[in-house]
Amino acid sequence: MTMQYYQFKPLNVGRWIIWSLFALVLAVVPMVFTSSLSHTMLSQMGIAIIVCLSYNMLLGQGGMLSFGHAVYSGMGSFLAIHTLNLVSKGSLPLPVSLIPIVGGLSAVLVAVILGWVTTKKAATPFAMITLGVGELVWSSALMFPEFFGGEGGVSGNRVTGSKPFGITYGPQIELYYLIALYTIICTALMFAFTRTPLGRMLNAVRDNPERVAFVGYDTQMVRYIAFIIAAFFAGISGGLAALNFEIVTSEVVSGYRSGAYLLFTFLGGATFFFGPIIGGIVMVLAFVLLSEFTKAWLLYLGLIFLFMVMYAPGGIASLVMMNLRVAAFGKLRQLWVSYLALTACALVLLVGAGAMIEMVYHLQLSTTVGSELKFLGIALNAHSLNSWFGSAFVMLTGLGLFELTRRQFAREWSEIQEYIEKESKRREAL
Amino acid sequence: MADYALELKDLRKSFGKTEIIRGVNLAVTAGERVGIIGPNGAGKSTLFNLISGRFEPSSGDVLLGGQRINGKKPFEINRLGLSRSFQITNIFPKLSVFENLRCGVLWALGYKYTFLKFLADLDDANERAEELMQMIKLDKKRDVLAINLAYAEQRALEIGLTIAGAAKVILLDEPTAGMSKSETGSFIKLIKDVTVGKTLLTVEHDMDVVFGLADKIAVLVYGEVLAFDVPEAVRANPRVQDAYLGSVVADSQASLIS
Numbered sequence: 001m002t003m004q005y006y007q008f009k010p011l012n013v014g015r016w017i018i019w020s021l022f023a024l025v026l027a028v029v030p031m032v033f034t035s036s037l038s039h040t041m042l043s044q045m046g047i048a049i050i051v052c053l054s055y056n057m058l059l060g061q062g063g064m065l066s067f068g069h070a071v072y073s074g075m076g077s078f079l080a081i082h083t084l085n086l087v088s089k090g091s092l093p094l095p096v097s098l099i100p101i102v103g104g105l106s107a108v109l110v111a112v113i114l115g116w117v118t119t120k121k122a123a124t125p126f127a128m129i130t131l132g133v134g135e136l137v138w139s140s141a142l143m144f145p146e147f148f149g150g151e152g153g154v155s156g157n158r159v160t161g162s163k164p165f166g167i168t169y170g171p172q173i174e175l176y177y178l179i180a181l182y183t184i185i186c187t188a189l190m191f192a193f194t195r196t197p198l199g200r201m202l203n204a205v206r207d208n209p210e211r212v213a214f215v216g217y218d219t220q221m222v223r224y225i226a227f228i229i230a231a232f233f234a235g236i237s238g239g240l241a242a243l244n245f246e247i248v249t250s251e252v253v254s255g256y257r258s259g260a261y262l263l264f265t266f267l268g269g270a271t272f273f274f275g276p277i278i279g280g281i282v283m284v285l286a287f288v289l290l291s292e293f294t295k296a297w298l299l300y301l302g303l304i305f306l307f308m309v310m311y312a313p314g315g316i317a318s319l320v321m322m323n324l325r326v327a328a329f330g331k332l333r334q335l336w337v338s339y340l341a342l343t344a345c346a347l348v349l350l351v352g353a354g355a356m357i358e359m360v361y362h363l364q365l366s367t368t369v370g371s372e373l374k375f376l377g378i379a380l381n382a383h384s385l386n387s388w389f390g391s392a393f394v395m396l397t398g399l400g401l402f403e404l405t406r407r408q409f410a411r412e413w414s415e416i417q418e419y420i421e422k423e424s425k426r427r428e429a430l
Numbered sequence: 431m432a433d434y435a436l437e438l439k440d441l442r443k444s445f446g447k448t449e450i451i452r453g454v455n456l457a458v459t460a461g462e463r464v465g466i467i468g469p470n471g472a473g474k475s476t477l478f479n480l481i482s483g484r485f486e487p488s489s490g491d492v493l494l495g496g497q498r499i500n501g502k503k504p505f506e507i508n509r510l511g512l513s514r515s516f517q518i519t520n521i522f523p524k525l526s527v528f529e530n531l532r533c534g535v536l537w538a539l540g541y542k543y544t545f546l547k548f549l550a551d552l553d554d555a556n557e558r559a560e561e562l563m564q565m566i567k568l569d570k571k572r573d574v575l576a577i578n579l580a581y582a583e584q585r586a587l588e589i590g591l592t593i594a595g596a597a598k599v600i601l602l603d604e605p606t607a608g609m610s611k612s613e614t615g616s617f618i619k620l621i622k623d624v625t626v627g628k629t630l631l632t633v634e635h636d637m638d639v640v641f642g643l644a645d646k647i648a649v650l651v652y653g654e655v656l657a658f659d660v661p662e663a664v665r666a667n668p669r670v671q672d673a674y675l676g677s678v679v680a681d682s683q684a685s686l687i688s
Contacts, residue, residue: 195548195550196546197542197543197545199549203522203525204522204525208520211516213503213508214508214520214592215513215594216595217537218505221543229545
């Protein structure tokens with residue numbers, strides 16, 4: 001048989017480099033950020049990356065807008081913590097490092113049952129059913145305290161069972177490396193999935209379900225199997241979370257949690273495989289750092305989300321890829337000035353808006369400590385007209401400047417895009 | 431009886447009180463190319479939708495190779511060996527030409543829902559997709575997304591996707607719709623080439639296309655088959671001529687009222 005040109009698969013150097021780098025980053029990053037807070041956050045990022053990637057199997061690859069993905073990660077968490085407690089009691093000889101797999105398999109079981117109903121429909125009915133199923137599971141979490149632990153949740157202790165090579169998972173760093181190992185394996189498996197017949201047909205179902213039926217595939221079955229596989233990885237993530245926090249409360253199956261998965265997967269970018277990795281990282285940064293920084297963090301998050309949906313619906317990943325494309329044509333340097341100007345104006349705008357938001361929050365929540373507050377080192381008085389006027393002035397100045405630079409940027413951007421179109425046509429013709 | 435590749439027996443379809451298909455009988459021998467013509471609203475597309483499982487017939491039977499297929503779902507009918515194209519281009523817009531065609535061959539080659547094999551390792555599927563790509567003359571556009579193709583190329587991809595599987599009976603719904611005259615000529619030749627040995631049913635408005643493509647022609651007027659014969663005989667048939675001049679249509683309407 002003659003060699004044909006699509007058989008290039010064994011020597012994809014670029015791919016090997018990227019995966020090795022990913023593994024290296026996972027291995028080295030806790031040595032760079034050595035504080036216990038950063039180890040906690042890094043562990044949570046691994047967990048978030050897995051669950052956002054699994055969510056994107058549905059959203060990005062299958063066009064399934066699920067409002068109930070936390071059901072599967074959450075059920076994984078609950079079964080993992082119960083399994084952990086069985087191990088602690090000595091009634092189950094299972095190493096702690098395999099408990100996330102138990103989480104994954106139990107999520108599969110749940111998805112086999114609930115997914116059958118959910119994936120009967122596509123598009124909006126699908127979204128509605130996931131919402132209903134999510135509510136159902138969340139309300140049963142309150143009804144069955146024996147399993148879900150009621151308001152206090154179910155707690156466990158991960159330092160138990162056999163201790164191979166002296167690894168107890170007591171110190172956070174040992175657990176981090178377990179999570180990192182799961183993260184890279186799960187990411188690789190989920191990437192591999194996109195290269196299989198089912199993975200490709202899932203894209204086809206997303207784009208044109210009717211035609212899929214006319215090439216012999218049952219669209220419902222494609223969605224159902226993909227749904228179960230996504231649940232498996234969500235369950236693994238849930239199992240890791242159970243080990244990480246050593247407590248599981250009913251919040252993990254809530255619609256609030258499902259919404260967060262959707263929000264951050266979208267923010268990271270659903271149209272690229274690596275988008276949800278960014279999404280997962282941003283999710284932990286927002287939940288841990290932003291919430292420390294300000295009480296109004298959910299409001300800021302909402303504003304960011306709004307901004308992204310309106311101006312960059314492809315998420316951060318698409319912004320990265322668009323700029324890489326510009327860079328590949330050697331045009332990124334032209335945009336630096338604009339980017340700097342945009343950032344500066346956005347910061348001015350943000351400072352003004354931020355000051356007003358903080359004053360409103362201060363008036364609503366902290367009036368007992370007086371009307372004085374500090375914002376970025378500046379003393380503001382929520383009752384003084386000067387503070388309000390100053391903040392508004394800063395914000396409006398920022399807004400005006402931002403709009404001006406944005407117009408300039410849009411012009412430059414479209415010029416560059418035109419150039420790239422022309423250039424790529426020219427290269428194609430060669 | 432089972433010698434027929436496709437057989438329609440007293441097929442009827444109503445939407446509400448309106449009967450669109452009013453007792454169609456048609457028997458197509460394996461390997462035959464049949465053109466279906468008729469005025470607008472005669473029920474040509476509805477007929478295709480009934481055969482391919484998009485709609486369920488109100489009564490009557492559709493037999494594929496002697497087997498009853500009415501009531502089956504489109505994907506089941508496709509697996510039994512019937513494939514169709516669409517009047518409005520119906521491809522996978524965000525997949526490349528190659529990926530489109532590969533999606534078309536996977537089920538027929540038995541890969542089903544597997545997620546334990548890499549697409550790149552499926553030599554037979556890849557070779558078949560490459561082969562199809564050459565047949566429809568899109569091998570130079572291998573990695574172009576379907577949405578970025580020119581209209582005529584999308585129509586060719588539509589045909590490619592239709593013949594990709596193992597289907598022996600092919601339904602083409604206005605394959606040349608929206609094409610220029612010059613494009614149509616070469617496209618007819620392409621359709622002939624890629625459907626060699628298969629049973630073909632084509633709905634067409636363009637008479638030149640039909641007479642150039644079909645071994646036999648079925649004339650559908652107001653949900654009934656007016657004539658089913660070789661092209662010369664159909665052309666000479668006075669009832670068909672009348673139908674296209676409009677008088678038979680008026681007659682059948684009159685008989686409906688009375």
